Amino acid sequence: MKAPQTLFCERVLLPEGWASNVTIGIDQSGSIASIECGKVHGPDPTTLAGPVVPALQNLHSHGFQRAMAGLAEIAGSTNDSFWTWRDTMYRLVGQMSPDDVEAVTTKLYSELLKGGFGQVVEFHYFHHALAEVGRSDGFEMSSRILRSAETAGIGLTHLPVFYAHAGFGGLAPNEGQRPFIHSVDSFLALLDRLAPACAAAEVRLGLAIHSLRAATPDEMRAVLSSEQTGGPIHIHVAEQEREVEDCLAWSGRRPVSYLLDEFAVDERWCAIHATHMTAEETVRLAKSGAVAGLCPATEANLGDGIFPATEFMAQGGRFGIGTDSHVATSVAEELRVLEYGQRLRDRRRNRLVSGPGGSVGCTLIDASLAGGSQAAGLRTSGIRVGARADLVVLDGANPFIAAAKDDQILDRWIFALGSEAVRDVMVRGNFVVREGRHLAEERIDSDFARALKRILQ
Known part of the structure; x- marks a missing residue:
């Protein structure tokens, strides 16, 4: 279990559509406990640096x-x-x-x-x-x-x-x-x-x-x-x-x-x-x-x-x-x-x-x-209360994303940018990718390189 946390999203894709200035509360289990639009709730929210969509x-x-x-x-x-x-x-x-x-x-x-x-x-x-x-x-x-x-x-x-x-x-x-x-x-x-x-x-x-x-x-x-x-x-x-x-x-x-x-x-x-x-x-x-x-x-x-x-x-x-x-x-x-x-x-x-x-x-x-x-076999998904906090933060600094509105963001991601648009990824309330890099990337890459060398020698 980890401490509850609060995220602040300027733009986020909810099941009912895009919303602005949304605060997402995440509980100790890594599930979404609350979603509040238009105001910040909870202490010291982490502001996400781009539009947020479900993983x-x-x-x-x-x-x-x-x-x-x-x-x-x-x-x-x-x-x-x-x-x-x-x-x-x-x-x-x-x-x-x-x-x-x-x-x-x-x-x-x-x-x-x-x-x-x-x-x-x-x-x-x-x-x-x-x-x-x-x-x-x-x-x-x-x-x-x-x-x-x-x-x-x-x-x-x-x-x-x-x-x-x-x-x-x-x-x-x-x-x-x-x-x-x-x-x-x-x-x-x-x-x-x-x-x-x-x-x-x-x-x-x-x-x-x-x-x-x-x-x-x-x-x-x-x-x-x-x-x-x-x-x-x-x-x-x-x-x-x-x-x-x-x-x-x-x-x-x-x-x-x-x-x-x-x-x-x-x-x-x-x-x-x-x-x-x-x-x-x-x-x-x-x-x-x-x-x-x-x-x-x-x-x-x-x-x-x-x-x-x-x-x-x-x-x-x-x-x-x-x-x-x-x-x-x-x-x-x-x-x-x-x-x-x-x-x-x-x-x-x-x-x-x-x-x-x-x-x-x-x-x-x-x-x-x-x-x-x-x-x-998941009970629920998406950015909704009760779902696991599995989120993708698209790169708000990318000009294609910064200039896009609502569903244009998704069309730019899929048809113009690809993975370069993915900035941060959270699974079960834990960030596992930050600024396009996996948090254990060096060790994972080193192990992979050794295995590939063995397999293909």
Whole structure:
């Protein structure tokens, strides 16, 4: 517990819109206890040096993959795809120890904070270092993720991933997938062991099924019927066209249709990517209450395709953003790529917007905050009483920001500036980024440099 504190914001984005001269009281737990407009309350408030907006939730992360960002851009053939990229990822996994995973993930989490995220959902399937396969239960690698979040100071939702097969129909895993594999019983035992550790660290625990191709329906039902986390449930689905073709060959149904037909998909669920859907599937997923987990920069990097976001939003669908393989690490870049993908497909401008006269930036922030909070299993979010004090202070000295008004601030941040606009970041009432630098940046960078040298030597 820390002492209560008071913040003074000249401009702040509240759920009902922008407000001026706002005092925010933060209690000992790091939650927002009060919001007062037009006057200062409490002793010695800390004045924030720019417009204040909510920190967003990053709903999809594979932390270890930050180590390979930029290393899969050498052409192997004219048909490079996700499937050839995956071979590079398998080679990386074979080189990494738990120490390396912790160093790389801690570095990533510090970068996510500087990019405007306050919470990360770790879709964690790297359970065993290669040398420990057959001897590890997966707890050690998960504990390194928890330590990374603590060191960086980011909020964490931890999703251990059930992964058992190489393809539809229960194909045996290949050599590169050995560090990911669990049986149903060993996976459930891992969840049970993690529950007290996550509770002690104030980490939200849920689970993920890697994909329909990595788990049989019977295994999925066994996991889902026995798990006791009560947290979010995430799954990769319909990311690539080949996955759709393979699912059709196996079941006669497309992946999203199969998932919705066979499982009780509701608000606990997050369908990661869901890139390749028919119009009917798009409506069904939107009406299910599940969140679509979009990772636009990674999806573009892998050549996956473009999610039907305009159609999904028109049906009341909920979405949030993640950084997945971490070729990008900022709120602004993910939202910009998301919007630009819709523009390129439709050959029109301003696609993801609430209506005529609306701000694209504001629409994207509002939607991503709501969807990301749901997918992370958070009770509430945004700058409101009862929510965690997860705040981003944009740089009020930047001319683009200084000259902007209200929603223009968000549009400048997303479409003109990116992470350079992020000045300070607070999580749970603690500043973890000040003037664009993480408070433990030197140590984190040093550990990361040593790990990267080991991995790539």
